[in-house]
Each structure stands twice: as structure tokens, then as C-alpha cells.
Amino acid sequence: MQIHILYFAQLADLAGKTEESRSIDHNSPAELYANLKHSYNFPHEFKHLQVAINHQLSAHSTELKDGDSIAFLPPMTGG
Amino acid sequence: MQIHILYFAQLADLAGKTEESRSIDHNSPAELYANLKHSYNFPHEFKHLQVAINHQLSAHSTELKDGDSIAFLPPMTGG
Amino acid sequence: MNFHLTDQAIEPTSLRRKLLSLSAGAYCSYEGWVRNHNEGKVVKELHYSGYPQLAPSIANTILKEAKEKFHIEDAAVVHRTGALTTGDIAVWVGVTAHHRGDTFLACRYIIDNVKHRLPIWKKEIYTDDTQAWIESNHCGCADPKNLEHPHQTHP
């Protein structure tokens, strides 16, 4: 299925892009992140990131569905 | 000796003036206030007022000197 | 001197501007506004009467205490006198610091102490033309243990 991925902050810098689509053959945010971490040398552990699916904060264990957008969010540093 | 008295807030309303001079034959703020309380029906007890002599907060027991100004200050209610 | 009494409308925009600083990261300000009611009565006007020869030294003592107690860069207070109507600003406090925690604590310290120690008295004039000198800011808000108390008697 097709997943749309959004990148922010350090992850966008390391990926060299702010978004991309990927075909995946599983429904696990953890597995997707492991692949992205490998592709782009992301420094964060999955458990230290928040997960937003379709622009809503979601449990790390949420099952992805075809057409979902997902973002892995580093610790926030606004203000 | 001559003492200049300043009145504020409720005390000014009750005295019908904001200041006056009085001749006194003692040097005690407490005795002066007792007389003023009697003259103007001030409701406050002396101990519940702060005393300012020559525009500085002063101990209730300060001895007055000729030419001093004195004010008896009700609890403050700014803000 | 970072204090004044004024019988003119308080202008937060220009007061804030005087505290601008490139080394401060945090700014907290407080304003006391004249409400249209107090303890069930409808307020038409307030009248603040001050002791102008005494107020500056007390305000400066309070500001000095705040600078000693908290790591702040600068702080200022302005209090209005005379006749105020609903919506007017009675008092303004501004504080700058490196860190936000200090701005909140110092700003709170200053306004609490201004209310209890600055020689200013408030008379309320109600819409039925009765009036009353406010007896006291009897909320004990200056006591740090009341910082989290949800309801004080006065703003």
C-alpha cells in the first residue's frame, strides 16, 4: 500500500526533503521508521518520537492503512 | 510645636480636608491620632494604620519634632 | 526609576517598549483592569487616590526586592490615579529576564506587593451613585502558598 511521509526539522534536513510517498508491504509505523532511519541515518530511537497519522497524534502501535499520511516528530522545541 | 497632618482616602473624606496644621504639646503619634479620631470619627484603630513621617514609613512609636509632617495610612488598596 | 503614578491613561505598548532588550529571552506583563462589577454590585467608576511623596520609594523597594529574589533583567510598574471607568487600566507591571520562570514569579511578586504596600486607595462608585472605600485587599495573595489558590477576593 501507499503511504505518504512528512518530515520535519532535523529529519527533513537529513532526508533532504519534506515529504515523500513510499510503497510498503506491512502496516507498522515502527517498521517503516526503521527503514527510514536506515535510509537517512536518523539519529532518534522510534520510542523517542511522536507519531502523527493523518495529522493527528497517534499511538506508536497504530496500524497503517493505504493512503495514510504519517509523520515522525522529534521532541518539540517551540517557544 | 507645629505638626502638619496629611489625610488620605476615607480619612480625608471624614476630615473634610486633605491636610491641616495643628499645635500639639506632646510628641506622640498615638496621642495625636486619638485626638483626630475623636475630632473626625475616624473608624480605624491606631495599630491598624501605618504612620508616615516626613513622607517616610515610620515606627508607631517615633517621636514627633516641630515642623514634621505626619500621615496615618489606612490599609492600602491599590491595584 | 521604573515607577510612576499617573493620572493619564496607561499605555502598555509604550511601557513595554522601554523594556525591550536583546539579551532578555522572556517578558511577562500584568495589567489590572477596572471591571464592571465587584461582589455583586455594578461599578460605574473607580477613584484611586495616592500619596505621591511616599509611593515612589515604596515602589522602588518592591522592585529592588524582586531583583534580589529572582534572576530578572528589568522590571517596571505604573499605577493610575484619579477617576477610572470600566475597561481602564489601573496598574501595569512588566518584567524581563533570561528565563520565563523568573518573569512569572517576579511579576506576581511585584503586583502582590504593590496591592498591599503601595500607598494608594480605591473608592468604588456604583451605578446607583452609592460609593465605598475598599476596605482591604484581604486575599492574602502575597503569601506564596496561595499562588495556586483558584480564587482570590480581588483581581
Added chain:
Amino acid sequence: MNFHLTDQAIEPTSLRRKLLSLSAGAYCSYEGWVRNHNEGKVVKELHYSGYPQLAPSIANTILKEAKEKFHIEDAAVVHRTGALTTGDIAVWVGVTAHHRGDTFLACRYIIDNVKHRLPIWKKEIYTDDTQAWIESNHCGCADPKNLEHPHQTHP
């Protein structure tokens, strides 16, 4: 909706005006300013990057929590995005209430939670042209027991 992200300069005067109320007696506001230094390095510019499709719902959750926890009348937050230079306002919070205690506590609650929960990230660009994504607001300021702590790591 009392929140927005903006890539334009934050204007406290007009934001404050939107909170004016004849029934509120107390107004507290907080501003985070871009400092010219952080942990010994000289900051030339900050870059705030946000997640605009997610930030509003989180900001509104924080504002709703503040209204549930404290007796406030209204509250608003604005956060800047894009390139900021020293002296710019990064974030503004304003709160009105009947009583001052609630404005301070709610304003503090909102800024603490905005810093930790709003999806915005800060990159510092130094005068030597090196840059760094700030790792975290690791001060634990949102914890009420730290309210009186004199020094947090970030403004």
C-alpha cells in the same frame, strides 16, 4: 479559535486588544523573545519550523486544559514560524480572568505546554554560520513543582 501560527511579526498590541473585556479584572501576557546568545554561543538567527496541519488541534487542547484547570475568561496563543532575528517575538500568550492568580497560573501553564507539546522545532544559526536543531526544552518546567525553580534551561 484563539491560536495561530504566523510567518509575520507578532504584534502584541493588536493581540491584546482582542482579549479586552469589561468583565475581566486581570490580564497576564507572556512573550518569548529571540536572545542574542544561548549557552555561550552568539545567535544570529533562529528558524522555527512547524507542522501547520497538527499545531492548531494541539494548541486548542492546551487552551481547553487551561480553561478547565483555572478560572479564566479567555486565552490566546500565537507562535511565529520561519526566520527570526534577535529581538523578534517567537511566541505570545495572553490570558484574562476575574482574578490575577488565575491569569498567572494559566499563562504559565499554556507557555510551558506550548514549548513541550506544540509541533514546532527551533534551529539556531550562530554568527560563525554553524547551526543546530535545538534538542529539547529539557527544563521540565511544565512540572508544577518546578514553578519556583529560579533557573530553567530555556526562556
